[in-house]
Amino acid sequence: MNRLLETKAITKKFGGLAAVSDLNIWLDFGELIGMIGPNGAGKTTVFNLLTGVYEPTEGDISFADQRINGLKTFQIARIGAARTFQNIRLFKNLTTLENVKVAGHMNTHSGLYASLFKTHSQLTSDSEIDGRARKMLEAMNLSHAADIRAGDLAYGLQRRLEIARALATSPKLLLLDEPAAGMNPQEKQELMGLIRKIREDFSLTILLIEHDMKLVMGICERIYVLDYGKIIAQGNPSEISRNPKVIAAYLGEDYSDDTALETP
Amino acid sequence: MQALLQNLIYGVQLGSLYALIALGYTMVYGVLGLINFAHGDVYMVGAYVGFYACTKWLPFQDISVHPEAAWHNLGMAFITLMLAILLCAALGMLIERFAYRPLRNGLKDLDAHFWGFVIALPLTAKFITIASPFGLISFIGVGIVVGYVMRPLIKHLASRIKLTSSRLNALITAIGVSLLLENGGILLFGANPNFIPNLLPERKFNLPGGISVQSGQMAILAVSLFLMISLRYIVLYTKPGKAMRAISYDIEAAKLMGIDTDRVISFTFAIGAGLAGAGGAMVAAFTHIKITPLFGLQPGLKAFVAAVLGGAGNIPGAVLGGILMGVAEAFVAGSKYVSYRDAIAFCLLILVLLFRPSGLLGKNVVEKV
Amino acid sequence: MIGKSMRFWIVRFLTIVGILLGMFFLSKIITDNLDSYYYQILIQCGIFITLAVSLNLINGITGQFSIGHAGFYAVGAYVGASWTLLWQPRFLHSAPFLQMGTTFGDAINLVIALVLGVLAAAMAGFVVGLPSLRLRGDYLAIVTLGFGEVIRIVVLNIDEVGGARGLSGIPTLVSTGGMAVFWVFLLVIAVVVLSKNLLQSVRGLTWLAVREDEIAADAMGVNTTKVKVTAFVIGSAFAGAAGVLYAHFFTGISPDVFDMNTSIVITTMVVLGGTGSVTGAILAATLLTSLPEMLRFLKDYRMVIYSLSLIIMMLTRPQGLFGTKEIGWKSFHRRRRTSAGGSAAA
Numbered sequence: 001m002n003r004l005l006e007t008k009a010i011t012k013k014f015g016g017l018a019a020v021s022d023l024n025i026w027l028d029f030g031e032l033i034g035m036i037g038p039n040g041a042g043k044t045t046v047f048n049l050l051t052g053v054y055e056p057t058e059g060d061i062s063f064a065d066q067r068i069n070g071l072k073t074f075q076i077a078r079i080g081a082a083r084t085f086q087n088i089r090l091f092k093n094l095t096t097l098e099n100v101k102v103a104g105h106m107n108t109h110s111g112l113y114a115s116l117f118k119t120h121s122q123l124t125s126d127s128e129i130d131g132r133a134r135k136m137l138e139a140m141n142l143s144h145a146a147d148i149r150a151g152d153l154a155y156g157l158q159r160r161l162e163i164a165r166a167l168a169t170s171p172k173l174l175l176l177d178e179p180a181a182g183m184n185p186q187e188k189q190e191l192m193g194l195i196r197k198i199r200e201d202f203s204l205t206i207l208l209i210e211h212d213m214k215l216v217m218g219i220c221e222r223i224y225v226l227d228y229g230k231i232i233a234q235g236n237p238s239e240i241s242r243n244p245k246v247i248a249a250y251l252g253e254d255y256s257d258d259t260a261l262e263t264p
Numbered sequence: 265m266q267a268l269l270q271n272l273i274y275g276v277q278l279g280s281l282y283a284l285i286a287l288g289y290t291m292v293y294g295v296l297g298l299i300n301f302a303h304g305d306v307y308m309v310g311a312y313v314g315f316y317a318c319t320k321w322l323p324f325q326d327i328s329v330h331p332e333a334a335w336h337n338l339g340m341a342f343i344t345l346m347l348a349i350l351l352c353a354a355l356g357m358l359i360e361r362f363a364y365r366p367l368r369n370g371l372k373d374l375d376a377h378f379w380g381f382v383i384a385l386p387l388t389a390k391f392i393t394i395a396s397p398f399g400l401i402s403f404i405g406v407g408i409v410v411g412y413v414m415r416p417l418i419k420h421l422a423s424r425i426k427l428t429s430s431r432l433n434a435l436i437t438a439i440g441v442s443l444l445l446e447n448g449g450i451l452l453f454g455a456n457p458n459f460i461p462n463l464l465p466e467r468k469f470n471l472p473g474g475i476s477v478q479s480g481q482m483a484i485l486a487v488s489l490f491l492m493i494s495l496r497y498i499v500l501y502t503k504p505g506k507a508m509r510a511i512s513y514d515i516e517a518a519k520l521m522g523i524d525t526d527r528v529i530s531f532t533f534a535i536g537a538g539l540a541g542a543g544g545a546m547v548a549a550f551t552h553i554k555i556t557p558l559f560g561l562q563p564g565l566k567a568f569v570a571a572v573l574g575g576a577g578n579i580p581g582a583v584l585g586g587i588l589m590g591v592a593e594a595f596v597a598g599s600k601y602v603s604y605r606d607a608i609a610f611c612l613l614i615l616v617l618l619f620r621p622s623g624l625l626g627k628n629v630v631e632k633v
Numbered sequence: 634m635i636g637k638s639m640r641f642w643i644v645r646f647l648t649i650v651g652i653l654l655g656m657f658f659l660s661k662i663i664t665d666n667l668d669s670y671y672y673q674i675l676i677q678c679g680i681f682i683t684l685a686v687s688l689n690l691i692n693g694i695t696g697q698f699s700i701g702h703a704g705f706y707a708v709g710a711y712v713g714a715s716w717t718l719l720w721q722p723r724f725l726h727s728a729p730f731l732q733m734g735t736t737f738g739d740a741i742n743l744v745i746a747l748v749l750g751v752l753a754a755a756m757a758g759f760v761v762g763l764p765s766l767r768l769r770g771d772y773l774a775i776v777t778l779g780f781g782e783v784i785r786i787v788v789l790n791i792d793e794v795g796g797a798r799g800l801s802g803i804p805t806l807v808s809t810g811g812m813a814v815f816w817v818f819l820l821v822i823a824v825v826v827l828s829k830n831l832l833q834s835v836r837g838l839t840w841l842a843v844r845e846d847e848i849a850a851d852a853m854g855v856n857t858t859k860v861k862v863t864a865f866v867i868g869s870a871f872a873g874a875a876g877v878l879y880a881h882f883f884t885g886i887s888p889d890v891f892d893m894n895t896s897i898v899i900t901t902m903v904v905l906g907g908t909g910s911v912t913g914a915i916l917a918a919t920l921l922t923s924l925p926e927m928l929r930f931l932k933d934y935r936m937v938i939y940s941l942s943l944i945i946m947m948l949t950r951p952q953g954l955f956g957t958k959e960i961g962w963k964s965f966h967r968r969r970r971t972s973a974g975g976s977a978a979a
Contacts, residue, residue: 051852053848053852072851072856073848073851073852074851074852074853074854074855074856074857077851077852077853077854078854082852082853083852085848085849085852089846089848089849089852090845090846090849091841091842091845091846091849091850092845092846093841093845094838094841094842094845098838098841101835101838102835102838102839102841102842102850102853102855103853103854104835105835105836105838105839105853105854105855106854108835108836110836112836112863115830115831115834115835115836115837116827116830116831117827117830118830118833118834120637120638120641120642122834123641125835126834126835129835130835165853166853169853169854293771297771299771299774299775363944363948366948367947367948367951371948371949375948379941379944379945382941383941386931386934386937386938386941389934390931390934418949421949421950422949430908430951431698431770431771432692432698432900432904432908433904433947433951435700435774435900435904436900436901436904436905436943436947437944437947437948439897439901439943440940440941440943440944440947441940441944443936443939443940443943444937444940444941444944446936446940447936447937447939447940448937450933450936451933451934451937565782565893568775569775569779572771572772572775576771576772603786603789603790604786604790606782606786607782607783607786607787609779610778610779610780610782610783611779611783613775613776613779614764614776614779614780614783617764617767617768617772617776618764618767621767621768621769621772622772623772
């Protein structure tokens with residue numbers, strides 16, 4: 001089995017409204033998968049379901065050979081699924097380095113007692129985490145900003161720090177929620193390189209939500225298209241860009257016959 | 265059964281009073297997200313306005329000597345109520361302008377002068393009786409001097425202030441204002457309890473079933489209900505009311521729509537404080553309760569609990585919470601656990617919040633991820 | 634490695650012994666030389682520093698808006714005093730080593746009272762901490778305030794502990810042998826050192842992360858539930874210890890001592906010091922405890938000036954005296970967590 005993540009017919013209802021219905025997706029180890037869809041299609045809800053923020057109304061999610069629905073967010077994070085947030089959620093009053101160290105805390109073996117009394121083992125484990133966090137910042141080109149308050153970082157750096165922080169939990173699966181939102185073309189270009197690089201360096205499986213077609217088409221091996229909470233298409237980028245359903249979802253029915261989806 | 269109904273009536277009357285005070289809390293909370301701790305003390309000031317109006321300012325007549333003066337006294341009582349509402353509304357606006365607005369918008373020169381006068385008050389009063397003309401002049405003089413001394417200092421500080429939207433800051437400021445009103449009250453009114461003597465004719469109405477109601481109780485209930493209905497009208501159908509609701513949804517968006525938010529906030533404080541003042545004056549006049557400068561503390565706290573119980577920021581919620589708490593308290597007070605009457609409010613609150621974390625009528629806002 | 638670890642523990646042991654000895658002699662010197670009025674203020678300061686720093690763990694560091702700290706303080710004081718005044722004389726009056734009146738017996742009894750007070754307060758903290766899992770912000774604040782009041786009213790109704798009159802004639806175990814400064818400031822050192830250790834550790838960062846953004850902390854694998862409840866338990870345990878020392882120094886307690894105003898004063902200390910800053914909490918606790926005493930010459934005007942200074946301090950320095958800064962050995966080299974840009978936190 002080289003499935004890392006698989007959802008079996010998951011549905012999430014809010015009141016009577018199904019935000020996600022009968023969703024079947026899977027990710028193999030090492031894949032880089034994109035998830036696209038119009039605004040309000042339920043993409044972020046899928047992320048919230050995968051990370052335990054919401055519990056699915058129906059269906060099962062298995063991750064790393066384990067059934068994870070019903071688990072708490074922090075438990076899923078500890079099994080190895082890390083995420084970034086669409087609306088950046090950094091620990092604003094902590095420094096860049098400290099943000100990453102928070103994520104690294106799972107690797108500490110010392111308990112609360114050790115932290116309160118500053119035991120020797122705690123000091124060594126903390127300095128290990130510190131070292132690893134600094135390496136992580138280096139990998140994400142953030143070393144120069146290590147001691148700056150995260151809330152004061154430039155927007156692009158904040159997005160990068162979110163990724164660095166997620167990586168510091170040593171995940172198997174990385175979920176990126178619109179990592180390129182608000183970036184200029186040059187920053188997006190850099191980000192694409194960066195995503196490819198971290199996938200290699202950390203041997204990750206990545207699922208990313210993105211609106212920027214160029215980015216998605218450029219780096220993803222397989223793409224899921226979501227509309228009204230349902231998967232309407234899946235396949236490699238060239239298949240997706242020619243799929244009439246996808247074109248209809250993005251541009252309306254009228255265009256579905258003649259035009260192929262342009263990559264802006 | 266009879267005791268039950270009697271308690272219920274007392275509870276509703278008590279509850280209407282809590283509701284009246286709770287409305288001020290909830291409106292301010294809805295608009296600013298601020299727990300206005302000083303609100304209970306505004307209620308106390310209302311009671312003192314009532315006391316001074318009834319005993320010193322207005323020509324009330326002694327009805328035990330002149331029973332025919334009942335109507336005259338009733339008219340005077342109406343004026344007293346108006347006075348309490350107006351003075352407390354003004355106090356509410358002052359508090360908002362000089363204690364809470366600087367937290368949002370930073371300190372201005374005017375703030376220096378206002379606080380200069382406030383500081384001058386105890387400074388002068390320590391040496392001279394302010395009530396005399398000389399005292400008044402020296403108070404104004406000292407106030408101006410202190411204001412001008414503070415101006416550059418505040419200017420200097422204001423340039424370095426980082427405005428925070430921290431709730432805790434606002435809360436501590438509110439606590440400071442509350443302490444100031446209480447201790448200022450002790451200086452101005454004296455620490456000894458006062459009470460308003462019988463000025464209005466009192467009747468006891470016997471209802472079927474052996475229940476009786478006091479005319480005073482009914483008056484409090486009626487006036488409270490009238491004020492609440494007026495408030496509902498203001499909030500739902502008038503322009504400032506609509507602006508208030510807009511601000512409570514999104515203050516930034518309200519600004520962009522051209523709403524003068526500072527003015528509306530000031531208006532909100534005025535209304536809330538006016539209601540509390542009315543409550544204070546009524547309680548003082550009708551129940552002859554002993555009033556002290558600390559007398560707003562417990563009702564204020566309970567009204568605040570009532571506001572949270574109903575759902576902070578929710579106007580019908582405050583009324584519901586107030587009545588519920590009044591009734592619960594009346595029943596505990598009527599049972600053998602009377603010594604727990606002050607605890608019931610909190611027990612009720614804790615219970616309700618465990619099941620409905622945003623109060624009875626409050627919307628449970630789930631943070632968007 | 635073992636050698637390094639050994640050396641670490643030897644240094645640690647010697648430091649603790651050094652602090653104990655230092656405190657012992659300092660206590661003797663202060664007790665012999667300080668006027669009893671100032672002595673009482675000093676003890677009061679120590680107790681309020683403990684309360685403020687322990688509330689800072691809950692309020693400042695973990696960001697749980699708690700304003701009912703006096704409740705835990707009360708639990709500690711009453712349980713501790715119940716031991717020395719009620720339970721010990723009734724059940725263990727003839728037990729060896731437990732006789733009060735000798736230096737050793739007093740110390741043992743104080744330690745037992747401390748242990749009981751701390752356990753009871755920690756348990757209360759656990760119970761009060763549970764709502765923090767469901768409630769946020771102001772709602773949590775009013776519930777903690779409510780718990781504090783409920784505790785006070787319940788105590789008020791227990792005749793065993795004197796009801797409204799309270800307990801008096803509690804043995805002055807803290808002062809035995811002129812050791813009051815020793816006990817009180819030992820507690821202060823404990824709470825300060827533990828807070829600072831926590832803040833400097835990665836685990837402490839996870840507590841701050843809960844304050845900053847609970848959802849993100851959760852997604853980073855932080856067990857936010859555990860962090861919040863732990864903060865409440867540790868914070869209230871220290872408040873309980875402060876209560877025990879208060880009872881056995883001032884010898885009389887009544888429900889009034891632990892009313893809402895006390896809770897509010899403690900919260901004020903945390904905010905005024907700069908939320909999250911241990912140094913700030915210490916300074917603000919000292920200031921707010923001694924200020925009313927220093928203003929005593931103003932008589933009636935004292936509390937007016939006090940409240941005025943509170944308002945003006947909040948208006949002119951909203952971030953508190955220290956912001957989130959700390960003063961410590963390291964701060965001379967680099968300043969922690971100061972914002973480089975200075976943009977306002979919106």
